Amino acid sequence: MPLAFIWSDFAQQVTSGLAAGAIYASLALALVLIYQTTNVVNFAQGEMATFTTFIAWMFMDHGMPYWPAFVLTLLIAFAGGVGVERVLIRPIEHRPEIVIVIMTIGLLIALNGLTGWIWGPEVKAFDSPFPNRSVIVGNVAISVRDIGTFCVCLGVVVLLWLFFRFTTLGLAMRAVAFNPDASRLMGVRVGWMLALGWGFAAVLGAIAGMMAAPTVFLDPDMMIVVLIYAFAAAVLGGIDSPIGAVVGGLLLGVVINLLGAYVNFVGNELRLPTALAVLLLVLVIRPTGLFGRRVVRRV
Amino acid sequence: MTRRWVARALTALVLAGAVVLIAFLPRVTSEFRLGEFTYVAIYFIALLGLNILTGYNGQISLGHAAFMAVGGYTAAVLILGQEGFKLLGQQPSDIIPKHGMTPIWTIPVAGVVTGVIGYLFGLPALRLAGVSLALATFAVAVSMPSIAKRFEHLTGGGGGLSLPLPKAPFGWDISPPHWLYYEAWGAAGILFVVAWLLVRGRVGRAWRSIRDGEVAAVSSGVSPAVYKTLAFGISSAYAGVAGALFAIQNAYINPDTFPLTLSILLLASAVIGGLSSLSGVIVGALVLEFLPIYAQDPPVLDVSFAKQAAPVVFGVVLMLIVYLMPGGAAGLLRRLTRPIVAAVSRRS
Numbered sequence: 001m002p003l004a005f006i007w008s009d010f011a012q013q014v015t016s017g018l019a020a021g022a023i024y025a026s027l028a029l030a031l032v033l034i035y036q037t038t039n040v041v042n043f044a045q046g047e048m049a050t051f052t053t054f055i056a057w058m059f060m061d062h063g064m065p066y067w068p069a070f071v072l073t074l075l076i077a078f079a080g081g082v083g084v085e086r087v088l089i090r091p092i093e094h095r096p097e098i099v100i101v102i103m104t105i106g107l108l109i110a111l112n113g114l115t116g117w118i119w120g121p122e123v124k125a126f127d128s129p130f131p132n133r134s135v136i137v138g139n140v141a142i143s144v145r146d147i148g149t150f151c152v153c154l155g156v157v158v159l160l161w162l163f164f165r166f167t168t169l170g171l172a173m174r175a176v177a178f179n180p181d182a183s184r185l186m187g188v189r190v191g192w193m194l195a196l197g198w199g200f201a202a203v204l205g206a207i208a209g210m211m212a213a214p215t216v217f218l219d220p221d222m223m224i225v226v227l228i229y230a231f232a233a234a235v236l237g238g239i240d241s242p243i244g245a246v247v248g249g250l251l252l253g254v255v256i257n258l259l260g261a262y263v264n265f266v267g268n269e270l271r272l273p274t275a276l277a278v279l280l281l282v283l284v285i286r287p288t289g290l291f292g293r294r295v296v297r298r299v
Numbered sequence: 300m301t302r303r304w305v306a307r308a309l310t311a312l313v314l315a316g317a318v319v320l321i322a323f324l325p326r327v328t329s330e331f332r333l334g335e336f337t338y339v340a341i342y343f344i345a346l347l348g349l350n351i352l353t354g355y356n357g358q359i360s361l362g363h364a365a366f367m368a369v370g371g372y373t374a375a376v377l378i379l380g381q382e383g384f385k386l387l388g389q390q391p392s393d394i395i396p397k398h399g400m401t402p403i404w405t406i407p408v409a410g411v412v413t414g415v416i417g418y419l420f421g422l423p424a425l426r427l428a429g430v431s432l433a434l435a436t437f438a439v440a441v442s443m444p445s446i447a448k449r450f451e452h453l454t455g456g457g458g459g460l461s462l463p464l465p466k467a468p469f470g471w472d473i474s475p476p477h478w479l480y481y482e483a484w485g486a487a488g489i490l491f492v493v494a495w496l497l498v499r500g501r502v503g504r505a506w507r508s509i510r511d512g513e514v515a516a517v518s519s520g521v522s523p524a525v526y527k528t529l530a531f532g533i534s535s536a537y538a539g540v541a542g543a544l545f546a547i548q549n550a551y552i553n554p555d556t557f558p559l560t561l562s563i564l565l566l567a568s569a570v571i572g573g574l575s576s577l578s579g580v581i582v583g584a585l586v587l588e589f590l591p592i593y594a595q596d597p598p599v600l601d602v603s604f605a606k607q608a609a610p611v612v613f614g615v616v617l618m619l620i621v622y623l624m625p626g627g628a629a630g631l632l633r634r635l636t637r638p639i640v641a642a643v644s645r646r647s
Contacts, residue, residue, distance in 0.1 A: 041430045043361075043437070091622060098359055101433055102570055103621050105361070109563060110614025117607035220607075224559065228441050231434050239431075269449045273442040280438075283431055284423045 011140040013261045014254055019146035021253020022153035026208040027223075027230035028237070028245035029157060030201035035239050036177040037197045038089070040100045044107035046227030048084070049205035050220060051111050052077040053213050054119050056206075057126055066129045070210060074203050081202025085195040093194075115220040126213035149211045156207055157246055160200065164242075173197060225272060229256070232279040238292025247290065252278065302644040309640065310578075317581070321484050330476045334548070335588055337476070340483035341544045343584035346569050347487075347494045347577070348537025353566065354574035355498055356530040357510030358424070362436030363538050364561035365443040369416055370409040370539030371546035371556060375460045376453065377405040378547075387461060392452035402465040402547050403482065409543035410536045417535020421528035440562040444554035459553025462546065483544050490537060495577055497533070506530055507575070560610075567617045573629025582628040590616070 027045060034042045042048075052073055059069035088107060092099055130148030134141040164170035175183040176193040184190050208230075209223060216222050233252045237244025252275065259266045259274055266274055282289060325333055345367060352358050380399035384391035400408075420439075424432055447454045454460070467478035497503055505526045508516040513523055546552040564587055572583025591609035624631055 035430075039430075041434060043433075088618065095625075097430060098357070099621055099625065101359065101430060102566070103618060105563060105566065106614045106617035106621060108614070109567060109610050109617065113607045113610025113612075113614060115607075117605050117611060121607070224441060228438050231438065235431070235434065269445050272445050273449075276435075276438040276442045280423060280435055283435060284426050287426060287431070 008138075008140045009261075010258075011138075012142070013257050015140070015142050016146050017254035017257030018250055019143075019149045019253070020257060021233075021250035022150045023208050023212050023226065023249075024229040024233045024253055025246045025249025026153045026156065026204045026211070027226060028233040028249045029160075029242055030204035030208070031230060031234045032237075032239060032242050032245040033197050033201045033204070035234075036242075037173075037180075037194050038093070038100065040097055040104070041231070041239075042201065043101065043104045043227075044084075044111060045201065045205050045230070046223035047108050047111035047115070048077070048080065048202055049209035049226075050223045051115050052080065052202070052206035053126070053209035053218060053222075054115055056210055057124060057213075057218055058119070060127060066127060070129075073206055073210065077202040077206035078199040081199040082195045084202070085198035089198070090191065090195075112220055119220075121220060124218040126210075126218040128214035145214065153207060153211060154246075156204065160204075161242075169196075228272060228279075229253075229275050232275040232282075234289075235279050236282050236289055238289030241289065241291035244289055244291030302640055305644040306636075306640050309636065309643075313578075318488070325477055325480055330474065333476050333480050335592075337480045337483045337548050338545075339584045339588045340480075340487040341541050341548065342565075342568070342587045343487045343580060344483075344490050344544070345538050345541035345565060346572065346580045346583045346587070347490055348534040348541070349565055349569045350572075350574060350577070350580055351494060351498065351506070351537070352530050352534035353569060354576070355503060355510065356506040356527060358527060358530065359430075359433040359566070360436045360534070360562075361433050361566055362438075362440035362443075362562050363534075363565045364557040364559070365436075365440045366413050366417055366535045366538035367542030367545060367561070368443055368447065368554075368557035369535075370413040370542030371552050372447070372454055372542075373409040373412045373539065374402070374405040374543035375455075375462055375546045375552045377408060378402050378462055379460060384455070384460075387455065389455050389458070389460070390452055392450075395453070401468075402462075403468065406486065406540055406543045406547075410540040413539020413542065414532045414536030417538070418528055418532030420535070421531025424531060425524055425527055437559075437562075440559045443557065447554035455553070457554060459551055459556070462550045462552070464550055465547060479544075479548050483548065486540060486544060490540065491577065494537075498577065502526070502529070564613060567613060571617060571620050571627055573627030573632075576627070576629035576633075578632065579627050579629030586616075 027049065030045055030049075031041060034040065034045075055076055056069050056073040059072060060066065064072075084107065088103055089100060092103060128145050128148070130145040132143070132145055134143050135147075136142075164174055172183070172188045173193045173196060175186070175188055176190050177197075180190050183193075205223075208226065212226055213222065216226070229252060230249070233249035234245050235248070236252060237246070237248030255278075256271050256275060260268060260271045324336060328336070345363060349360060349363050352360055376395055377400045379387070379395075381391040381395050381397050383399050384395065424435065427435055448457050451457075464475040465478065466475065467473050471478070473481075498506070505516070505521045508519065508521055509523050509526055516523060542557065546556070549556065568583035568587040569580075571586050572581070573579025590613060594604070594609040594612035595606060596603045620627055626633065
């Protein structure tokens with residue numbers, strides 16, 4: 001360790017790690033929402049997020065204030081997510097998983113190209129609704145932007161949890177994730193519940209994109225790295241566990257940030273491979289993750 | 300004649316035609332065009348490997364460009380040696396051999412090195428099925444550039460390594476592009492035969508049985524551990540050879556030579572050509588080389604699009620194929636030739 005260990009530095013690394021982790025958690029939760037119902041990892045989740053973030057940028061570029069643009073983007077993202085499920089996934093939903101995965105990869109390629117085609121490959125600055133200054137708590141300087149990012153991401157997660165826990169629609173969606181055949185017999189419209197799940201996932205992705213864009217800057221490839229962190233977070237928490245995704249995201253954000261800051265070998269360049277190592281380790285040692293359900297295969 | 304013999308005779312005829320076409324192409328085409336067809340051979344090799352893994356064994360890989368990078372770097376480092384590194388103003392690591400090797404001999408070495416690394420990666424991958432494996436390989440592809448940048452004494456870092464254009468051996472009087480073309484297609488031909496021998500025999504049967512039902516395969520005495528890691532090793536060796544040829548043909552390699560996009564497009568082309576079909580691989584390779592070029596400048600129409608048109612077309616084609624003809628181009632071909640085979644065998 002090159003630097004003397006200072007507590008305030010450490011606390012600062014933890015808080016900025018939590019902010020990054022909240023972004024990973026949102027996108028990880030989006031992946032889990034889709035995985036729970038369709039048993040498929042949506043490889044296009046990151047590109048869908050990027051695309052919607054560009055839509056938000058376009059609104060603001062035309063002079064719309066931040067929060068109206070934010071809400072409008074979320075609505076568009078929701079409609080887009082539902083549309084993707086209806087048009088692309090539904091016709092092939094009974095085919096093997098590998099086919100659906102390849103479909104999402106096709107969407108990834110096409111959306112990535114389309115984003116660059118429409119808005120150009122240049123990196124764009126994206127406004128943050130939160131000021132870029134710090135508040136001092138104790139003797140730790142915490143960036144207001146980090147606090148805002150954290151609150152927005154986790155606020156949406158809490159809202160979503162309330163929705164799933166306390167509304168009939170939420171109950172129906174949970175039922176579909178748990179047992180689609182039984183739900184269909186009970187009169188739940190399974191197809192539409194799946195589409196809603198894709199819609200919510202797209203909304204979570206859009207939030208992750210808009211929160212990440214001020215720091216990583218807006219370009220067509222911006223979410224690919226975030227997507228890997230989200231994959232790692234989802235796998236760490238258990239790919240079928242929503243709580244796991246959130247905990248995994250926050251944990252990964254903090255750990256990666258600390259490793260990057262304090263372990264010389266990791267530094268800035270090896271953060272991503274570190275996430276990869278986490279992903280592989282979890283998959284090999286404990287494939288169900290921290291909170292996942294064990295799947296028993298019967299012969 | 301039975302239907303089977305007619306089908307075999309037709310296949311042999313088409314193969315012979317392809318060999319003649321490949322052998323005579325350099326006489327009728329420009330050196331620039333020839334370079335494009337060299338890349339077709341390189342993609343053909345990589346896709347053969349990917350098809351063994353994904354098509355025949357059912358293990359999805361989104362990281363094959365990373366394995367190509369391993370092969371490419373192995374070849375580049377061996378061609379340069381420590382002396383070559385110093386000439387480029389790079390500080391070489393001590394584990395690099397002092398003197399450079401003749402380029403062509405680095406190709407099999409790259410294949411073996413990448414094959415061993417792929418085999419080792421296949422060991423933890425045994426615990427991953429389907430989607431998790433896709434995830435893990437995807438993460439490998441995304442991380443590869445930053446790993447390559449970090450170990451710059453081995454890879455030349457972000458500045459990359461420039462390679463000399465190889466001369467034809469045995470005093471053969473042809474230009475480097477021609478030599479590279481024959482070299483790449485020679486390797487492609489050998490590896491095609493190897494792949495064909497592998498998938499039609501005992502090993503191929505074991506691979507397919509694991510893909511179609513692992514439990515049933517185990518019950519019949521096929522060990523998934525042995526055959527899945529074998530598929531990973533062989534598939535990576537193919538990727539390594541392709542990567543080595545790519546680096547030599549490109550005469551330059553840096554961490555962005557084998558980007559994530561290439562990994563994704565490789566899988567897309569394998570699907571477009573047709574999984575678990577060796578004849579589809581050539582279609583996949585042609586698509587991978589020429590679709591981006593023609594998507595940008597459509598041949599007949601008098602328009603040209605932005606560079607980003609290529610991925611859009613690629614993605615849409617992939618989605619349509621998944622939707623409309625799951626067998627890919629090879630599946631379509633089979634459906635088209637079936638009536639011909641039937642007609643010929645009825646007549647005789």
